[in-house]
Amino acid sequence: MQGGLKFFPDQASTMAGPVDAFFFYLVGVSVFFTVLIFTLVAVFAVKYRRRPGNEQGAHIEGSKLLEITWTVIPLGLVAIMFFWGAKLYYDQERAPANALDVLVTGKKWMWKFQHSNGRREINTLHIPARTPIKLTMGSEDVIHNVFVPAFRVKQDVVPGRLTTVWFEATKTGSFHLFCNQYCGKDHSRMVGKVIVMEPNEFQAWLAGDTGLPPVASGELLFNQLACNSCHMGEGMLRGPSLAGLHGSRVALLGGGSVIADDDYIRESIVNPAAKIVDGYQPIMPTFKGLVTEEQLMHLVAYVKSLEAPSGAKAGAAETTSGATLAVDAATTAGQ
Amino acid sequence: MTTDSAEPKYPEHTYLNDGYSLKSWLLTKDHKRIGILYLISITFFFALGGLFALLIRLELLTPQGDLMQSDTYNKMFTMHGIVMIFFFLVPSIPAVFGNFLVPIMIGARDLAFPRLNLASWYMYMAGAVFALYAIVSGGVDTGWTFYTPYSTAHADSHVISTAVGILIMGFSSIFTGLNFIVTIHRMRAPGMTWFRLPLFIWAHYATSLIMILGTPVLGITIALVGVERALGLGIFDPANGGDPLLFQHLFWFYSHPAVYIMILPAMGVISEVITCFARKVIFGYGFIATSSMLIAILGFFVWGHHMYVSSQSEYAGLIFSALSFLVAIPSAIKVFNWTATLYKGSITFEAPMLYVFGFIGVFTIGGLTGLFLAALGMDRHVHDTYFVVAHFHYIMVGGALMAYLAAMHFWWPKMTGKRYPEGLAMVGAIAVFVGFNMTFFPQFILGYLGMPRHYHEYVPEFQFLHIMSTAGASVLGVGYLIPGVCFLWSLIHGRNAGPNPWEAKGLEWTIPSPPPTHNFEEIPVVTEEPYQYTSEASSVRHS
């Protein structure tokens, strides 16, 4: 929630509780040692102040026992901090498989969002409560950073690559979204809000004004750019088949392998030479400069939607027909 | 503080009256005079950086941007950072007190390379001229971190002249470090073994290692930024195939250790002052010396903790987190040892000691809040918020600057031969401590609330804490003026100090104040460990 005098941030995501619990552990350790040191210094300063009869200090060169104590105890305490922090980080890095995808583009000095059905928004992001949301983010110019304090999440948005962050809101309401990486003149105005709605209200809102969904827009591009001439069809293709590619492990030319995640697919479009799939000729041209950052995300979304051949064909067919229907809308909506 | 009524005599031949011409100063090869040159130059830059800070705090009184435009504000925090870090904090204690004291403390007549030392000051000044040119001709707005591609392809301000200034200033730092290491290795007086070195020297040795090994990497990185920007090339710009994260890695490879360049010498000062005013030998000499070296070495392998949310690999994050926690331990050891040094001391409370108490307090808080930032899952929330701003000001302003002021008060009588007014100086120390905490403690809360750094405008719910912070800053500002008044007053009205006004141990207190040009009539022979304020007879050795 916004407004009012506050000394502690809202807890509005599933991550807020665990992060705050860890925070209180850290505060506890800090307060303990701060009080300990302050008290010792104050007590010693008063008790051993110079006065008649105490003109000279005692000759104490040190104590191995004490040194070991105050090395080992802090080591133990920070070891807990390391593992606790690493555990949280691990959870923060892994979005649940059923997360709703939202595409985010940062540019000086605004945020552009697009939902999976194509609905776009600027600087305001509507999301359903109690549903994991995964942001896939790209930048058109400099480094930006998505930060939602009430959710305790933050991630840089870096030009030249895709980054992701996920959260699950627990409370409805409006929450601040800040750009947290200095990006020039109006950095402090690159501020938006996240509006968390009840899932049924969100569905109603989402249906309100749809453009072309990213998957459909991606498919359209896929055909326009003739990607299908090498990556689609029967028999031996010039390029590897993309069906079921996302999330699978790909063997690379010259040994090694890589998990085909969003950033790998993006890289394969803008810099195909970087990682060639084993068994194929490196003949694909680069598409860098031909497609915008947003279109790249659409292409990635489409490739992700392609399921392995044994999977449901119907779903793909539906997408296709949806795409053809929406062609006019896409051309009029324009880039 | 003392009851002596007879004022000591002012020595006849000192480094200060060995020639009065401008040339005798500008071409001096005397390490003490060069220290004074640095003192004057960095004081100027401290005032300039402070002015920027004042304007920043005034702007942040209200949520709207009403004092200045956003691009002006962006230049303010950038120039505050660049001036304070590169032209005040990095040179501060090493260039002034290191220069003045390193040779004297080890019983040498000068640094190993006096001409190089003078050249270092000129490099510092040349770098300063470029930075000042950037400032007066319109400023620079990239943040002191120069993140690419903003700095190379987007910023519309004086990036190149600032970069050149920092590059040149970097060489000054490198050669100062080189001079210290060679001096400490090769010029120790007979009997001054490694474990008889004052901890101030150990701290400077560790600092110098970072200076000579870290600074060149900053140099080449900042040079590449300049080249990329000047020629429109794409070394770090993703639009031309470059990698912005490579810049961050190279930048923090220096700039994290640079924090230790600022704090290690400060720690050295604390060990000198606390023993003197507690009349005790330092507790755990070996552990404090070793921890300085450990900090310098480990400090080179923690830079990635600035990049947890930059999209560097998860595994890199894990390693950097573990190492960052490890580097906290030697700092903790130092704090415990200083506290233990007070135990069974005979403590007095002159201004330098008050600054030391202040240092221990704020450094403890600053160090502990660093643990929040080293923790992966926590840093995701507090990274680049006011929590970070508060944390590093606790280390750099609370820590390094308070130690710098402790050093100023402690060695001022040695440098000038004059006593400053103790009562007023003590008021100053208290004002600095109170003002500092009022300014920066609210920023921890602001940060956890989610206030991002570098914001010219902010949401209204943060205003109360910003007002608190600005109010504190005004106390802090007055606090900083008080030592200035004390020192200027002492030059005119101060009583003669005599060789050893604090009855302190250490070779610098065995020679007249101010010292003669060649420091020692005869090179001293060292026969005992440092800080022998107590006789061995009363020794209580714990095991």
Add this chain to the structure above:
Amino acid sequence: MSDTLNGQSRLAHHFVDLQQQKSAATLGMWLFLATEVLFFGGLFVAYTLYKLKYYEAFVAGSHELSITLGCVNTAILITSSLTMALGVYGAQTGRKAFACNSLLATLALAGAFLVVKYFEWSAKFEHHLVPGPDFQFDVTHAAAVVANPELLRIEHVKMFFILYYIMTGLHGIHVVAGIGVIAWLYTQARKGVYSAEYYTPVELVGLYWHFVDIVWIFLFPLLYLLGRH
């Protein structure tokens, strides 16, 4: 040992003896070289990263360099290291003429290195292999040398040349600085300043010159040879 030359003390006031003065100077030079290693280190890191990332382009770029001129320059620099070492030996053993001639030979070789470098660079300029708006790279050149020329991105070849110019340029600046100090050594040596008792400057400049040589020994294979078929 003699502490003076023409009545002037070679021992600076703050040293106890010449031995201390010499060991201080030597340590100083080694530390300076450590600094230099890290200075070049940043560039080597950048080079390695981009070479891994843009392998094809870097191989293609590498083929544009003249391996003959590179070899000639390597030979020149190694020889100059030898003549520099002979110069130090000459100073050390008090053979003035020998020392002077060796230093002169080193100067000549260093000059030759720069002349070769000049021809190399000007050839690149003629072929528009200079990063900037005018940059041109004929992809057909790459066809013969790279397995998959389609993959090449001109801007990555440009990256190779950016690093090529910066690295060899920074090395070249070191060579020029070396020429300056060796020339100064030569004039001093002619005056008979150095003797078996005092030859520290010659030795230290020698250290520096060997460092400049070693940097080239790393640059040459990195830029000219690796990835070449």
